[in-house]
Amino acid sequence: xxxxxxxxxxxxxxxxxxxxxxxxxxxxxxxxxxxxxxxxxxxxxxxxxxxxxxxxxxxxxxxxxxxxxxxxxxxxxxxxxxxxxxxxxxxxxxxxxxxxxxxxxxxxxxxxxxxxxxxxxxxxxxxxxxxxxxxxxxxxxxxxxxxxxxxxxxxxxxxxxxxxxxxxxxxxxxxxxxxxxxxxxxxxxxxxxxxxxxxxxxxxxxxxxxxxxxxxxxxxxxxxxxxxxxxxxxxxxxxxxxxxxxxxxxxxxxxxxxxxxxxxxxxxxxxxxxxxxxxxxxxxxxxxxxxxxxxxxxxxxxxxxxxxxxxxxxxxxxxxxxxxxxxxxxxxxxxxxxxxxxxxxxxxxxxxxxxxxxxxxxxxxxxxxxxxxxxxxxxxxxxxxxxxxxxxxxxxxxxxxxxxxxxxxxxxxxxxxxxxxxxxxxxx
Ligand code: NAD
Numbered sequence: 001x002x003x004x005x006x007x008x009x010x011x012x013x014x015x016x017x018x019x020x021x022x023x024x025x026x027x028x029x030x031x032x033x034x035x036x037x038x039x040x041x042x043x044x045x046x047x048x049x050x051x052x053x054x055x056x057x058x059x060x061x062x063x064x065x066x067x068x069x070x071x072x073x074x075x076x077x078x079x080x081x082x083x084x085x086x087x088x089x090x091x092x093x094x095x096x097x098x099x100x101x102x103x104x105x106x107x108x109x110x111x112x113x114x115x116x117x118x119x120x121x122x123x124x125x126x127x128x129x130x131x132x133x134x135x136x137x138x139x140x141x142x143x144x145x146x147x148x149x150x151x152x153x154x155x156x157x158x159x160x161x162x163x164x165x166x167x168x169x170x171x172x173x174x175x176x177x178x179x180x181x182x183x184x185x186x187x188x189x190x191x192x193x194x195x196x197x198x199x200x201x202x203x204x205x206x207x208x209x210x211x212x213x214x215x216x217x218x219x220x221x222x223x224x225x226x227x228x229x230x231x232x233x234x235x236x237x238x239x240x241x242x243x244x245x246x247x248x249x250x251x252x253x254x255x256x257x258x259x260x261x262x263x264x265x266x267x268x269x270x271x272x273x274x275x276x277x278x279x280x281x282x283x284x285x286x287x288x289x290x291x292x293x294x295x296x297x298x299x300x301x302x303x304x305x306x307x308x309x310x311x312x313x314x315x316x317x318x319x320x321x322x323x324x325x326x327x328x329x330x331x332x333x334x335x336x337x338x339x340x341x342x343x344x345x346x347x348x349x350x351x352x353x354x355x356x357x358x359x360x361x362x363x364x365x366x367x368x369x370x371x372x373x374x375x376x377x378x379x380x381x382x383x384x385x386x387x388x389x390x391x392x393x394x395x396x397x398x399x400x401x402x403x404x405x406x407x408x409x410x411x412x413x414x415x416x417x418x419x420x421x422x423x424x425x426x427x428x
Contacts, residue, residue, distance in 0.1 A: 006308045008087035014335050016090065019411040028428040029419050033093075036086055038062040040136060044110065044128035049118050056112050058129045062142055063089035063105040066421035069140055070106030071096060071359055073147025073176075074129070074154075076122075078113040084307070085109045088147075091330050092359065095352040097414035099391035101363045106142045108133075114149050115246050115272065126157040134165045139172035139370070145362050146176040148221070148306075149272060156181055171369040175362035184365035186380035187358075192226025192304075193381065194357015195328045197388040198349045199300060200234060202324050205396060206347060208299070211235030213323075216296040218242045219305030220265065221273030223328040223355065227302055228262050241265065242293045242305070243275045251290025251305075254280045297321050304328030312336035318346070327351035342405045350407035352414060353395055360387050 013034050020030045039061040048054050059082055062070045072092040075085075085107050093105025110129060114122055130137075137144060146155055159174045159182070171182035179185065186193075203210050214237040217224050221243075228238050240255035254265070254275055268279040281287050294301065294310065295317040303309050306329055310318075315337035318325075325341065326349040327333065333341065333348070341348055361384055368374050375383075399409035422428045 007083050008307050008331055009083035009090075011308075011331060011334060012087035012090045015407070015411065016415070018335075019408065019415050022408065023412065023415060023419070025415070025419060026428070029422060032422060032428055033064065033415065033418065036061045036063040036089055037065065038136075039082070039086070040133055041082065042132040044125055044132065046121060046124045046128060048121055056110050056125055056128070058108070058110045058132060059085045060108040060133050060136070060142070061085045061089040061106060062136075063107075064093045064418055064422075065104035065106075065142070066418055066425055066427065067097060067104055068102040069104060070142035071103040071145065071362065072106035072108065073145045074108040074110070074150050074158075075147040076110050076112050076114050076125075076149040076154075078111065080109040080111045087307070088330055091352055093418055094411060094414035095356045095359055097417040098352045098395065098410050099356040099360055099387055100417070101360055101387070103143075103359070103363060106144075107147075108144055122154065123157045126154050127161040130158045130161040131165070134162055137162070137173065138166075139170055139366065143172065143362070143366060144174050145359070152176055152178040152183060172366045175365040177365070182365070182369050184361055184368055184380055185375065185377035186384060187361045187365055188222065189226045189229075189381065190361030190384055191223045191355050191358035192228070192328070193230050194360065194384060194388045195223065195227045195302065195304070195326050195349075195354050196230040196234065197357070197385050198354050198392050199231065199324060199326050201389060201392045201396070202326070202347050202349055206323060208323065209235075213237070213299040214239050214259075215300035215302055216240050216293045216298045217302045217304055218293045218309060218332075219273065219303070219329065220269060220275055221304070223358075224273070224302070224304040225262070225266065227304060227328055228260075232262065236300070238262075239296055239298055240288070240293050241275070242290050243269070243273055244305075245277060246272070246274055248277075252277055253288040253290055253292045254285040255288055255292075255296070256285050260285070295319060299323045301325045302328050303332035305332070307331035308334060310334070310337045310341075312340075315340045318344075322346055324349065326354045328355050330355065338405070338407060348406050349392075350410050353391055353406070353410045356391060357384055357388055360384055
């Protein structure tokens with residue numbers, strides 16, 4: 001989305017094709033898996049606060065549901081495109097299969113900018129989105145969740161509209177709901193913590209003590225904030241974060257070489273994860289260009305903002321000291337950059353593994369909704385750690401055994417599982 005010529009779906013297909021070749025998949029399975037099974041495009045008319053009607057474009061893409069109901073977030077973004085949503089839905093399929101949860105892959109979006117919308121207007125978009133798709137989602141079909149610029153309140157409005165249409169309570173229809181309204185404890189932390197569970201395991205494999213490491217983070221939203229929290233608890237030092245500046249329409253990196261103070265930065269950050277540049281400078285942060293997170297002298301890079309951020313153009317700026325890249329975001333690294341990263345021997349924890357904590361806890365949320373019995377935070381996070389660690393171990397073991405890059409190993413596991421489910425069902 002940051003570069004209008006970038007096509008995330010072509011990238012997702014290229015990643016898949018590489019593995020389809022490796023697995024020698026037959027042409028039927030290949031054709032089925034390299035495209036979404038279903039996609040919905042619709043218009044959402046909204047009466048704005050100034051009494052005019054504005055029509056927003058919405059999408060839902062269901063890539064594959066052979067292993068269970070589709071699962072995937074809904075993004076609100078002014079530069080959302082159908083190809084990004086297609087890519088994200090495919091990555092969701094692989095993600096659920098990598099950590100072995102019984103769900104398929106979907107994704108949704110609306111082209112809009114919540115920065116410029118009142119709460120009422122956002123509520124109408126949420127309800128309008130559900131009205132267009134209410135017959136094709138649901139706990140046994142496809143389960144939406146939050147993503148960039150959507151949150152628990154948006155999910156509750158969506159659930160309320162769905163339940164109004166269907167005339168009954170279906171709390172398992174949507175995850176990422178507020179606590180006390182069917183939400184799971186631990187969901188807010190889940191993606192960021194999950195990223196760090198995988199970093200912790202990678203450091204073990206490499207024989208590095210987390211307390212001797214430092215990290216640079218791109219983004220300062222839900223994923224980044226909780227990744228930083230847990231990484232700092234493990235003893236790591238975060239030297240910089242970056243965020244989008246809505247007023248200046250560009251990003252900035254905020255650096256403190258002796259380590260950022262999370263609470264201090266949270267105090268000057270808006271609800272979209274945008275850090276106040278003037279206040280950061282007053283607090284002694286170096287304010288650098290948005291892309292400078294990538295060339296810091298650290299052991300760990302955590303891209304946790306958007307896709308298409310580590311590319312052929314900037315991959316060589318990554319410092320020699322970097323040992324691990326953990327993809328908090330979806331699709332932050334292009335295949336061209338991946339090749340360089342592999343050649344340099346940097347330990348890549350791919351998105352479909354690293355950020356699978358969110359969907360795993362969403363799955364737990366659905367399980368709890370179905371039981372109408374809710375776990376403690378400790379229980380949810382312990383189960384999350386077990387599922388993520390187990391996913392990591394399978395991918396790392398295969399990567400070592402077959403001498404495959406970690407991304408390829410994750411894809412081999414995931415594509416095999418999904419292809420087998422399609423075959424077992426008699427689809428291919
Ligand atoms: P968010 O909206 O909470 O935060 C996004 C952050 O990225 C903000 O701090 C924003 O300022 C920053 N940002 C935006 N554009 C930027 C740019 N060009 N340069 C630097 N920073 C920029 O979003 P999130 O939920 O934290 O999601 C981040 C990424 O993680 C996305 O790729 C998302 O798909 C992925 N992801 C999120 C979850 C989840 O549970 N939230 C789960 C899996 C994957």
